[in-house]
Structures are given as C-alpha cells and as structure tokens.
Amino acid sequence: MRIVSLTTYLVAPRWLFLRVDTDEGITGWGEPVVEGRAATVAAAVAELSDYLVGADPLRIEDHWQVLTKGGFYRGGPVLSSAVAGIDQALWDIAGKAYGVPVHRLLGGPVRDRVRVYSWVGGDSPAEASDAAVGLVEAGFTALKMNAAGILRAIDTAASVKAIVDRLASVRAAVGDEVDIALDFHGRLSLPMARRVLPLLEPYLPFFVEEPVVPELTGELAAVTSATAIPIAAGERLYxxxxxxxxxxxxxxxxxxDISHAGGISETRRIAALAEVYGATLAPHCPLGPIALAASLQTGFATPNLLIQEQSLGLHYNEPADLLxxxxxxxxxxxxxxxxxLLTGPGLGIEIDAAAVERAAETGHRWRSPVWRREDGSLAEW
Known part of the structure; x- marks a missing residue:
C-alpha cells in the first residue's frame, strides 16, 4: 500500500482537515491546524507531502521521525501541528487496514468509557452559574470556565475578587459533586498567580489551567508551590x-493538544512521561471531530488519563459544529x-467527505482576537 495524495480542507468554523488517500482505496483523516494560522499549516503539510507521496503509510513511527527531525529545523507550533494531523491520518489508515480501532493498536483499552467536560459560557457570575446548571442538567459531571478577562500585570482588589466571586457563584449553583476547572489562558503574571490562586482554594477547583504564559514554563514551580490547587498546562507545548x-x-x-503536539504518537509519549512524574493527562481539544476522535482513541489506551476536553456547542462553533x-x-x-468506547476501525468515525468539500468551497480566515488594556497595551487573550 502506498500514499497517493494528501489534501487539506479549510472548513468552518476555524479548522483544517487533512485527507490522505492510498492506492488501495483506504483513506485516513487528520486535523492539522493552528487556530488562526490554518493556511500556514496547510502549506507545511504540502511541503511534507513531497516526502510522503509514494511511501508506505503503515511505517508510522519512521515517518514521524523523518518529518520531525529530517528537515534539520525542528519543533514549533506550525511544523508540530502539520505532523500531528499527518500522524492522525496514518493511524486512521492503519486501523482501517487491520480492521481495528486505533486503541487496539496502542495495546488495547484500559477503560470502557472516557469522561469529558464541557465549557461554561457567560461573563457575569449569574450568567456563568445559569450556564453551568444547564450543562449539569444535560448530564455533564465536569465543567471548565474562563477565569478572568483582561488583566493587568498586578491588578486591583476588585479584579481579584471578581475572579473569586465567579468561581464561588458557579460552585454554589452546581454543588460539590461537579468538578469545575478554571482556564486562565496565560493571563496571570507570576505575582498575580501567587496572589489569586490561594484565594480560590476554598472552592476546590478541579484544576487551574495555564495560569501563566508558556514562556514562563521554567518558572511554574513558583506557581505550583504557592497553591494546593492542581495546576494544568500544555496546550502550547509541542x-x-x-x-x-x-x-x-x-x-x-x-x-x-493532539493536533499540535505531534499527533497520537507524541501524545502517547507525553502521557508516559507525565506518568513518571505522577501527573495525569487531560488532552486539550477545542477543535473538530477528527481531533476529538484521535484524542479519545489515545485516551482509551492511556492509564493515566484524567478527562477529555470536547468542543460540542463551544461558542467558536457557531458557523458549524463538530457533528x-x-x-x-x-x-x-x-x-x-x-x-x-469507539469500536469502528481506525479513528472510529466516518467523515462526510461531501460535507467537507462543500464547506471548503467557502473556507475561513479565522483569527485570534486581539485584546488591549485601557492604556492601549496588548493583553493576553
């Protein structure tokens, strides 16, 4: 079996899909994307296709090594995301070729189902509480919410209290049986993180995600040592x-993120490394159905999986949703x-190719919002 073509599709709301076709009629799908830089990643996939066309798609690990290390310059979000989508598609082809779901190729399932969480919308404490109650009534047992909007490097007492009040309101609304995670999107400075996180401890958040920007990864010990709250990070690590x-x-x-961090192959290795440090895995996935399926296939076979993010109904998905x-x-x-448990071969989903092609006729040019503080300086989005 040989790869004959790689085709990318820009589809709403902000995704990039990849189709890998073979000479035996088996097709694999992947989701290589950097949100806001989808066309750039598509160009990277096109460059990598020069190596892949004509190759055996089942040599997944060898291809991963060549694609990540064979070009001399390595790493970064664009290359890692291009490789991630290709890797997903090759695992999809392998599962279909052998007639089994990918988790079987990864050693078999260690669980029968994967817990997922959903996003809480709403800006005010009352709006967030109402949204949280609605998700709990829909059956979710874990939620994640934005912790704050625009913040200064050292912000006011009012801003700090607003963060605390928002979590307190949601906790009061859903009770203690529901897990609540907070996402700071890197908006806290180190001194703000040390100030804010201890104040959140009485409300026992499930975890606090990305309290500081990834450039400060080397300083995370100052954050983890300042609080008993479990700290989560990694959506911008590759x-x-x-x-x-x-x-x-x-x-x-x-x-x-399985669409940024080298795909199924590297996410598995990151999970194993995390296990060495007593950490769990909660893959980032505010993306489409292919990324979610790849994440779930990995999660079914990963002993230290904690929970899986999913984007159904996410506010980004207004033009189209993952279903x-x-x-x-x-x-x-x-x-x-x-x-x-997903039981179909490959990634366990069947992509509607006609729907993808129709969506790609329109495409998208989604860009990340640019936030500014009241003095005009750039703020973390």
Whole structure:
C-alpha cells in the first residue's frame, strides 16, 4: 500500500482537515491546524507531502521521525501541528487496514468509557452559574470556565475578587459533586498567580489551567508551590521535551493538544512521561471531530488519563459544529458525562467527505482576537 495524495480542507468554523488517500482505496483523516494560522499549516503539510507521496503509510513511527527531525529545523507550533494531523491520518489508515480501532493498536483499552467536560459560557457570575446548571442538567459531571478577562500585570482588589466571586457563584449553583476547572489562558503574571490562586482554594477547583504564559514554563514551580490547587498546562507545548520542565515544576495535569503536539504518537509519549512524574493527562481539544476522535482513541489506551476536553456547542462553533462533518454523529453520544468506547476501525468515525468539500468551497480566515488594556497595551487573550 502506498500514499497517493494528501489534501487539506479549510472548513468552518476555524479548522483544517487533512485527507490522505492510498492506492488501495483506504483513506485516513487528520486535523492539522493552528487556530488562526490554518493556511500556514496547510502549506507545511504540502511541503511534507513531497516526502510522503509514494511511501508506505503503515511505517508510522519512521515517518514521524523523518518529518520531525529530517528537515534539520525542528519543533514549533506550525511544523508540530502539520505532523500531528499527518500522524492522525496514518493511524486512521492503519486501523482501517487491520480492521481495528486505533486503541487496539496502542495495546488495547484500559477503560470502557472516557469522561469529558464541557465549557461554561457567560461573563457575569449569574450568567456563568445559569450556564453551568444547564450543562449539569444535560448530564455533564465536569465543567471548565474562563477565569478572568483582561488583566493587568498586578491588578486591583476588585479584579481579584471578581475572579473569586465567579468561581464561588458557579460552585454554589452546581454543588460539590461537579468538578469545575478554571482556564486562565496565560493571563496571570507570576505575582498575580501567587496572589489569586490561594484565594480560590476554598472552592476546590478541579484544576487551574495555564495560569501563566508558556514562556514562563521554567518558572511554574513558583506557581505550583504557592497553591494546593492542581495546576494544568500544555496546550502550547509541542513535544515531550517541552513538557519535561513543566512536569519537573510540579504540574498535576499535562494537556497536550493532539493536533499540535505531534499527533497520537507524541501524545502517547507525553502521557508516559507525565506518568513518571505522577501527573495525569487531560488532552486539550477545542477543535473538530477528527481531533476529538484521535484524542479519545489515545485516551482509551492511556492509564493515566484524567478527562477529555470536547468542543460540542463551544461558542467558536457557531458557523458549524463538530457533528456536522460526521456521517454518524451518534459515535459521540455523551452519557452521564462520558463517551463510550469507539469500536469502528481506525479513528472510529466516518467523515462526510461531501460535507467537507462543500464547506471548503467557502473556507475561513479565522483569527485570534486581539485584546488591549485601557492604556492601549496588548493583553493576553
């Protein structure tokens, strides 16, 4: 079996899909994307296709090594994301060729279902509380919410109290049986992190995600030592080498994104590294159905998986949602906040190729918002 073509599709709301075709009629799908830089990643995939066309798609590890290390310059979000989507598609082809789901190729399942969490919308404490109650009523047992908006390097007492009040309101609304994670999106400075996080401890958040920007990974020990709250990080780390200092600093939850951090192959290795440090895995995934399926396949076979992010109903997904590109959307049926074992071959989903092609006729040019503080300076989004 040989690879005959790699085709990328820019599809709403902000995704990039990859189709890898073979001369035996087996097709694999991947999701290589950097949100806001999708066309750039598509160009990287096109460059890498020069090596892949004509190659045996089942030599997954060899291809991963060549694609990540054979070009001399290595790493970074664009190359790692291009490789990630290719890797997903090759695992999809392998599963279909052998007639088994990918988790079987990874050693078999260690669990029968994967717990997932959903995003809480709403800016005010009341809006966030109402949204959280609605998600709990829909069956979710774990939620994640934005912790704050624009922040200064050292902000006011009012801003600090607003962060605390928002979590307190949601905790009061859903009770103690529901897990609540907070995402800071790197918006806290180191001194703000040391000030704010201890004040959140009475409300026992599930974890606090990315309290500081990834450039400060080497300083994360100052954050983990300042609080009893489990610290999560990793959506903007792209390899096991990137994760090592974060794990050494004491993060409790590693969050590689399977569409950024080298695909299924590298995410598995990051999970194993995290296990050495007593950390768990909670893959970042605010993306489409292919990335979610790849994350779930990995999670079914990963002993130290904690939980899986998923984007169904996420506010980014207004033009299209992840079920819109599936022939059978029931594979992602959520029951009691869990996704049951995917049993179909490959990634366990069937992409509606016609729907993808129609969406690609329009494409998208999604860009990350640019936030500014009241003095005009750039703020972390």
């Amino acid at each position: 390899s096991r080498w990137d994760f090592r200092p974060a794990l050494e600093a004491g993060i409790a939850v590693a969050q590689p 819109d590109y599936l022939v059978d959307p029931s594979v992602f049926r959520y029951t009691d906040g869990h996704v049951p």
